[in-house]
Amino acid sequence: MHGGKLLPSLSMRSLALILFPCVIAVLVHEWWRLKDQTDFFSDIRAAVNGSRRMVYEVVVGVLSARHHHDLREAIRATWMGYIRDHPDFRNRVLVKFIIGKHGCAIPEEDREDPYSCTQLNLTEPGAVQDVTVLSKPSALVPSDVSAICLDFKVLHPIVITQLGVFPSGPQNDFRGSVTVKLFPVDQKEPVVTAHLTALSPGVYVEGIWYKAVEQFVLPKGFEGNLLWESQDPTGLMTVNVSKVQLNSGGGVIKLGPIEDGTLPHRSAHGFPGLAGGFIFSIYDVEGLKTQLHGRVDRQQAHKARLHKEEKALQEESHKHGDIIFVDVVDTYRTVPYKLLYFYKWMVRNAEFSLLLKTDDDCFINVDEVLMKIDYKGLIRSNLCFRRAGLWIV
Structure with a gap:
């Protein structure tokens, strides 16, 4: 009796074991059929639109400035031409120049620095030669740190003549001991020092x-910071920056952020803030006036150059077909964006194993690159961000 009940159960189990592989086979077959149809119609769409994705072993992106026509021609005549004429390499390697779609509309003389496209907002200097960054500070409070730092950038040459500290006594007298130092950014040795006791x-x-x-002449582009140090933080007074107005001398200097909550960068000597002031004079006042008076003429001439440059670029692109215009203003500081947009364009338009970035003043040994196609990458740990120069972050 017990055996009669067991037989149907065994039969159902055996049937399930037989049918399960069949069901899997049917599902796999149906999946492949649908996938083939999808690929088929994708190929048809690509053929109709002329956008079939090409496959390359290496894609070389050449960062190039808009006005570097001669450098691009040199590359086309050398290693890029070698790839184009090689029967094997022409199908394995793709080379594209990466250029910003927009030229900077500001003449270089009127930019904060040659690496960006930020307007230099200078005004006519007044009759007073000495500029006091801060006068009659109010709402002074004791500092809770022993080192306070103010970053600044010189936009027209200046000479710092005096370094100052806020009073710490009840009658605006000075108590304690404070050292004020002027450092170039990313340097450990100060340019000048003042010690107040x-x-x-x-x-x-x-x-x-x-x-x-x-006194030293600090040239345009100089980036530095002022450091106020005291062994006793109670002797170091600071100010509520929301209640003071800082004087930039008509835009000849640019002061860094010091608002509450601003965090110090990795190479900072102290916490962002203000524990005093400084007095400076504008160097070459006549040169500054001449620069301001010529701004309108420079703008008109620069606009004409941009128009001519754009026309030449479009003709060059149409002739060679090797330029990718990415939607950024073409400057040194936008290089990371140029690379990002270029990579995005490549992912959408081609398949590749290796993406190589280079500059338009470099030579690529294509044979060596393809011989070492097993690329392992370059890993750099604990890399500090740059605080000055071309690649400031």
């Missing part, structure tokens, strides 16, 4: 104690 506080001018320092 209770016995030698310097001179009191409009709410700040100052000491004269050795």
